[in-house]
Amino acid sequence: MTLYMPLFKSCSTVKTLSQLHAHLLTTGLHKGTLASTKLIESYAKMGSLESARLVFEKFQTPDSFMWGVLIKCYVWNRFYEEAISLYHEMSCCYHETQFSSFIFPPILRACSNIGEVGIGQKVHGRIIKYGLDSDTVVQTSLLSMYGETASLSNAKKVFDEMLLKDVVSWCSIISSYLHNGKAKEGLELFRQMVSEGVEPDSVTMLSVAEVCGQFGSWILARSVHGHAVRREIQWDGSLGSSLVAMYSKCGDLYSAERLFRCSSNHSAALWTTMISCYNQSGCFQEAIDMFEEMQVSNVEPNSVTIISVLCSCARIGWLKGGKSVHCFVIRKAIDHDMERLGPALIDLYGNCGKIRDCQNVFNMVEGENIVTWNILMSVFARKGKSEDALTLFSLMHKQGLLPDSFSLASALSVCGDIGSSDLGHQIHGYVIKAGILCEFVQNSLIDMYSKSGLVDSANQIFEDIEWKTVVTWNSMICGFSQNGNSVEAISLFDKMYLNCLEIDKVALLSVIQACSHLGYLEKGKWVHHKLICNGIKGDTYIETSLIDMYAKCGALEIARRVFDNMEERSVVSWSAMIAGYGMHGQINDAISLFSQMVELGIKPNEITFMNILSACSHTGFVEEGKAYFTSMTRDFGIEPISDHYTCIVDLLSRAGDLSGAYNIIKSMSFPAGASIWGAFLNGCRIHREMDMLKRIPINLLDADYNSAGYHSLLSDIYAEGGKWDEFGKVRLKMRSAGLRKVPGCSIIEIEKRIYRFGAGDTSHSQTKEIYRFLEDFVDMAQKAGYTEKDLYTTDTGEFPRGNNVISHGERLAIAFGIINTSPGTTLRISKNLRVCRDCHSFTKIVSKLTGRTIIMRDLNRFHHFKDGFCSCRDYW
Incomplete structure (x- = not known):
């Protein structure tokens, strides 16, 4: 039989192996254990597991070694449950003394892959019973099984009982802790390993480097890198890439670049890692430059590299560069079916506003790739094409593709944006039925109900979530704040703070907004104090929110101090300060600030003009208001919208220039809404000029305005004029339309x-x-x-x-x-x-x-x- 062994190695196909098998049958050599075992192994390696099983079943008296080989072959081919069934079958057929240590590593690997820690523990019991628990290979397999099934206490017990702990066993126990979220314990084991004189290999260093990156600990990262250099640990491509990524995640892009440049082996993986590091740091142009340098170095990029570069182009909206990369993909035939690159290309064209190109790429990709559907749905949602996004979601469902958490979250987000709570309810029902109650979907449900005005439903979902993350708390606080439930928003924020949860900018912005609505100055000051203590400064959004909050709480001097101390002011910041002066009636300060803004070359936007016009209206500065209204279009090219017309009509009406106000309404290119007519009516009421209403060509009572404020004002005017019939008609219309006067x-x-x-x-x-x-x-x-x-x-x-x-x-x-x-x-x-x-x-x-x-x-x-x-x- 020894003479036939080289022939097994020469068999490169199932056909040639079958011919050798037929020859062994003819000569009778197939009856030997060695020949049959080799046939089983060879067939399994070629993917013909059925032939391997047939050889095994034809053998009359298979020994434990042959059983072990067959079990190992099933594990190789990822038939883990079948491998475990074979193990149980063998246990019934053989006496305990016939079990060897060779049986257990593959069966433990099968338990790991299907997460069957219970079966693994039973196998462990049999290992102890047979006295094989001191075998180094078996112990290492037990370590891996317990670690991969998150049974860390059992893994540590096995490790502690090992008499000889080599680098493989140390690596196994360290990786078990690191990959199960016990980073602190894992790193402590690493220190213990080094102190006991066991030299870590590149696999151990790879795991430790990944955790350092997750921690973002620069000092620890430097220590790990230094250890690898001092001990001259051989760097393969994976370790080099991991160390580069580690520095990037720690915010040290300079060290990542330096390590990349000093590396002697610039593999495609290392180039790709460096490009990804630039992307993660927001250096998208540098990532594109790195890709071009990679091409000059004649290193062939893979699909992961291309995905990273397409991401870079998408983030800076560089359509020409993205198309160039797309052509490169076609020319090099990288991922010809677009299964992996399709989503990245759709994201690119979506960010560049090329919706038709997105759909063209989508049509080229296989329809079973749910990621592609999700990306296109996300593009539709971001570009305001809500109906297209929901149509795509419905089509996906009709084609039998089960939506995942991303699909459901996107659809729920769109429902919230368009206020479609009915469809949101249906999706919620599907979520419950399918059992997809992950954090991502639950937060989207809270957001959807909040945006639809159903804040009680959102709060019910929030209360039902047992383990709430920071994002979940933020979603509910935002929901309360956006719906005017400011007291509830602040109360929930306080509860979040008392639970010692991490407070981020989203929560802070929401609670600042809630303080603004309530005029809650002391709480606003407290939040500002926490911002200072936590070193959060230089954030334009937060500082602008603080300006708005202090102004709305009556502390205008503090608002101005925040404004003056800003390192960088956006047009929104200037507008907020102008609005603050306007609502306090300090028109001279508002005008002065507006002039200063223009002199500095900052172009006012629609909101800025609305604020300065409103300031003029509050103080009766008619000529100045008219000048700003004219300047808006003439000098800055901003066409007035309904809000601007409301301000100028209010200004003229309050000042008594009702004819001028009415002429402006007549000059509008679109029909006047409730707010504009309301401003005019209020002016007529103030100056007792009810005859002006007779000049209006439309019937104000019949106007289809869904505004309780407008109808309340109209009814009060009729009541003051003694026109009780008209008063009754307005009130009847309000009741029939379900309009109620907002309670004070x-x-x-x-x-x-x-x-x-x-x-x-x-x-x-x-x-x-x-x-x-x-x-x-x-x-x-x-x-x-x-x-x-x-x-x-x-x-x-x-x-x-x-x-x-x-x-x-x-x-x-x-x-x-x-x-x-x-x-x-x-x-x-x-x-x-x-x-x-x-x-x-x-x-x-x-x-x-x-x-x-x-x-x-x-x-x-x-x-x-x-x-x-x-x-x-x-x-x-």
Whole structure:
């Protein structure tokens, strides 16, 4: 039989092996254990496992070695469950003494690959029973099995019981800890290994380098690199690439470049790693330059290299370069079916706005590649083609492709963007039915429901998630903040902070926005303090949000200090500061800042002009407002939109130039909406020019505006004019359309807490004291020379009937504030509606008689009351 061994090596195909097998059958040599075992092994290596199994079954008395070979062959071909079945079959056929150590490594490998730690433990028990637990190969196999099935305590026990720990066993236990998220313990084992004089090999160093990169620990990375150099550990391509990637992840791109340049073996993998490092650091042009250098060096790129370069082109929107790479792919026949490169090309063309090219690439790719579908759906969503994205999602489902978490998250995101909660509900049902409740999808559900205004449904999902990540907390905080649930947003942020979770910029921006909505100054200051303590500065978005927050909380001086200390100011930052001055009625400062902005060469945008026009409207600066409105188109090429027209119509209407306001409405190239007509109607109401309404060619009552504010204003105008039929029609229309007047709500901040009051509120624990103060204040005001008309004159000039005006939320908040604070304390109040005229007069009197400064923010602007005067000069 020994003579036939070279013939086995010469068999390169199943056909030649079959011919040799037939010859052995003819000569009778097939009956020998060695020949049959060799046939089994040879057939398995060529992928003909059925022939190998047939040889085994024809052998009358297979020994444990032959069983072991067959089991190993099944493991080679990744038939792990079948290998385990063979092991059980062998266990039933053979006596314990016939088991050898050769059997166990492959069966333990099978247990690892299918995650069957239970079967692996039973195999371990049999190993101990047969006295094979001291065999080094078996021990190393046990280490790998326990490590790969995340059973670290068992792995450590096996390792500790090993008498001889070689570099392979050390590498196995270290890798087990590192790859199961126990980086600290793994690195400690590495230190122990080195201290015991065991020299790590390149495989061990590879694992350690990967973890250093994950930690982002530059000091540890330098130590690992230094150890590899000092011990002269042979670098293969994988270790070199891993060390380069390690430095990049630690933020040391310079060391990564230097290591790359010093490497003697510039393989395709190393070039690709360096290109990826540039991408991860945002150096996309450098990544493209590196690819060009790679081509000059005559190193052939692979599909991974091409994907990285296409990513670079996509991120900088370099269409020409991306097309050049695409041509290179076609010319070199890299991935001819586009299965791997298709998604990267779709992403490239999508980022460059070439949707048709995206679809062309998509049509070239095999339809079973779900990644390609996901990328195209993502492109549609990013480019605002929501219907196309949902159509693609539906088509994917119809073709039998089961959506994965990315597909579902993209579809849910689109549903949130277009407010399609019905489809979102259906997708949610599918998610529950399919059991795809991963973090990615759950966060997308929270986002979808929040954007659809169903914040309670979003919160229910949030509460049901047992293990919440930082992203999950951020999603819910953003959901609350975006839906006006500012108190809930701040409360959830506080809970997140108390749970010692990492607070990132997303959460901070959301809570700053919530503080802005509430006018919650103390909490805003606290958040700002945490930003400073954590060294977060120089972020334009956060600093601009702080400007907006301080301005809306009445702390305009602090807002200006934040603005002045900014290292870099965007046009949004300038606009926010101008808006702050405008809402506080400081028109001269707003104009000065606008002029300074233009002189510095910063071009104002639509928002900037809306803010400066609004500032002019709040203060009655008619000529300046008209000049800005003209300059917007003439000097900066910005066509006015509805918001700009609303500002200029409001400015002219408030100033009494109703004819000018009406002429502007007539000159518009699009129909006026509810906000524009509302501004005009309010001007007519203020100046008692109701005859102007007769000149309007449209029936204001029949106008199809889905605005409760507009209809409320129109009904009030009809009521003041005694036109009760029209008043009734407006109210009937509001009821039939489901439009409700927004209930008034006032908020006051006292000792770092906020308190809410609605009109006629009696829910507070100090209700009796609040109403008693208001009654006593009437007597105090009258003794000071004020009349009831001074205190309660409404917009109609009549004394109010009932207790409605007397118990407005801002009055209750003021009374509560005076009762619960020491004399001289400034009261800060926020109201979600425009302050009515009689409450404005009342607050002026309060500030005079109590010596208090009262800062009140209503829907439109700030009012600073002091010594009986208001900063708005009764113009608002």
